Amino acid sequence: MNDSRMELASERRVSWFDTETAPSQPSPSQVTSQDVPESDAVELPIVCIVGLGYIGLPTAAMLAGHGFRVHGVEVDPETRATINSGKAHVIEPDLDQLVKAGIDSGRLKAFAQPAQAEAFMLCVPTPVDERAAADLSLVDAATRAICPFLRQGNLVILESTSPPGTTERIARIVHEETGLTDDQVYFAHAPERVLPGSILHEVVHNDRVVGGVNEASTQAAVKLYKTFVRGQIFTCHSRVAETVKLVENASRDGQIAFANELSILCDKLEIDVRELIELANRHPRVNILAPGCGVGGHCIAVDPWFLVDKAENELGIELPMIRTAREVNDGKPKWVADRVIEHAAKFKSPTIACLGATYKPNIDDLRESPAAQIVRDLVGRVSGTVLLVEPHIDAFDSVELCEMHDAIERADIVVFLVAHSQFRNISQETLAEKLVVDTCGATHQTLAPK
Numbered sequence: 001m002n003d004s005r006m007e008l009a010s011e012r013r014v015s016w017f018d019t020e021t022a023p024s025q026p027s028p029s030q031v032t033s034q035d036v037p038e039s040d041a042v043e044l045p046i047v048c049i050v051g052l053g054y055i056g057l058p059t060a061a062m063l064a065g066h067g068f069r070v071h072g073v074e075v076d077p078e079t080r081a082t083i084n085s086g087k088a089h090v091i092e093p094d095l096d097q098l099v100k101a102g103i104d105s106g107r108l109k110a111f112a113q114p115a116q117a118e119a120f121m122l123c124v125p126t127p128v129d130e131r132a133a134a135d136l137s138l139v140d141a142a143t144r145a146i147c148p149f150l151r152q153g154n155l156v157i158l159e160s161t162s163p164p165g166t167t168e169r170i171a172r173i174v175h176e177e178t179g180l181t182d183d184q185v186y187f188a189h190a191p192e193r194v195l196p197g198s199i200l201h202e203v204v205h206n207d208r209v210v211g212g213v214n215e216a217s218t219q220a221a222v223k224l225y226k227t228f229v230r231g232q233i234f235t236c237h238s239r240v241a242e243t244v245k246l247v248e249n250a251s252r253d254g255q256i257a258f259a260n261e262l263s264i265l266c267d268k269l270e271i272d273v274r275e276l277i278e279l280a281n282r283h284p285r286v287n288i289l290a291p292g293c294g295v296g297g298h299c300i301a302v303d304p305w306f307l308v309d310k311a312e313n314e315l316g317i318e319l320p321m322i323r324t325a326r327e328v329n330d331g332k333p334k335w336v337a338d339r340v341i342e343h344a345a346k347f348k349s350p351t352i353a354c355l356g357a358t359y360k361p362n363i364d365d366l367r368e369s370p371a372a373q374i375v376r377d378l379v380g381r382v383s384g385t386v387l388l389v390e391p392h393i394d395a396f397d398s399v400e401l402c403e404m405h406d407a408i409e410r411a412d413i414v415v416f417l418v419a420h421s422q423f424r425n426i427s428q429e430t431l432a433e434k435l436v437v438d439t440c441g442a443t444h445q446t447l448a449p450k
């Protein structure tokens with residue numbers, strides 16, 4: 001697909017999303033898999049996806065697989081080259097084949113700049129800055145980048161997780177830059193809830209929350225999502241959709257903080273926190289989550305701060321529970337490192353094998369990883385040797401990677417940081433002579449009733 005083909009197609013049919021062609025507003029339970037049109041049976045709009053990372057690339061490849069023509073936009077030249085050679089730069093089951101099929105069919109291509117399209121999806125990162133406030137600079141940049149290509153009747157969807165009001169902010173930027181109003185362009189937020197490792201399945205099968213800045217925008221976005229979503233689509237205002245996503249992650253963060261706090265209590269009580277939680281969860285209405293070495297990733301460890309920042313700095317209220325949960329989870333890696341260093345003091349020159357560095361099991365993602373933070377902390381503080389076993393990455397910044405059996409054999413202390421499936425099968429005999437610190441339950445045996 002080249003730019004001129006894209007332009008011609010766009011001129012041919014400018015308003016795929018116009019309300020007269022859009023479906024009437026569905027009630028939540030009305031939109032089901034039976035409503036998903038066959039991709040061959042409908043003329044699909046051209047979609048420009050800005051940001052081809054963990055969310056943008058699977059979405060782009062999946063849409064190309066559904067028959068959309070997808071103009072991908074990616075600032076990183078290496079990432080563009082990888083994608084255009086038919087490969088995925090992120091590890092995700094089946095993604096490589098889907099990207100290759102998209103590139104081979106000419107339905108997917110990565111470019112440095114946006115082009116005219118009918119729908120624009122913004123999938124750029126939304127990190128927190130040093131004040132723990134949302135850094136929307138990449139959303140703003142992506143919005144300004146699409147402005148020269150926007151036409152009346154286009155749909156702009158924000159998929160990036162964002163503070164309440166960000167979709168309306170995008171509409172304001174578009175208005176300032178182009179003069180187009182939210183009566184002329186549709187603006188909506190559709191938060192992603194996909195689980196890394198199952199993204200291609202979940203992006204189609206999960207229920208979706210779709211919220212426009214006005215009713216027509218909501219309907220336009222629903223029309224697009226109905227072409228590929230097989231879960232139910234629930235509609236609301238964009239500010240609700242933005243807040244829903246943040247609240248989901250703040251809720252998970254709070255529940256994990258509770259479990260992490262229990263692990264600190266149990267350490268002092270010299271009891272097993274997993275045994276405690278398993279027994280407490282036999283209560284029919286109690287469901288405590290599992291503790292870990294902290295909370296990582298770009299979602300749960302980040303998104304609750306968007307709420308805290310909004311509340312404290314714009315709304316003049318405090319959110320002590322959400323803030324405290326973040327602080328408890330953020331404090332856990334240092335607590336783990338301190339415990340390991342206490343154990344290390346029992347040896348003259350200890351060798352510590354750290355098992356796992358990613359932010360959760362069976363993925364290659366190190367972003368905001370508490371395990372990686374612990375490894376770096378130990379490397380800086382231990383007078384001995386720190387070994388890292390991480391089967392999902394090729395290199396780590398502060399220490400060389402080691403083969404699992406070799407590392408365990410050499411170690412005085414084995415620290416389980418991430419419950420990768422490879423680590424769950426390590427025998428008791430292999431660990432018999434070792435001092436074991438299990439922060440993630442990799443060695444835990446489920447209790448059996450007597």
Ligand SMILES: NC(=O)c1ccc[n+]([C@@H]2O[C@H](COP(=O)([O-])OP(=O)(O)OC[C@H]3O[C@@H](n4cnc5c(N)ncnc54)[C@H](O)[C@@H]3O)[C@@H](O)[C@H]2O)c1
Pocket residue numbers: 050051052053054055056073074075076079123124125126138141142145159160161162192193194195196298299
């Ligand atoms: N990864 C997940 O599991 C997940 C789940 C739900 C929501 N989200 C949200 O989705 C958004 C994207 O996350 P991600 O994990 O895909 O991030 P990512 O870092 O994997 O990918 C983002 C991509 O955007 C590119 N980029 C940045 N600015 C750009 C610009 N102006 N133009 C073009 N490309 C640009 C980056 O180079 C990168 O390749 C974030 O808001 C995140 O919170 C992610």
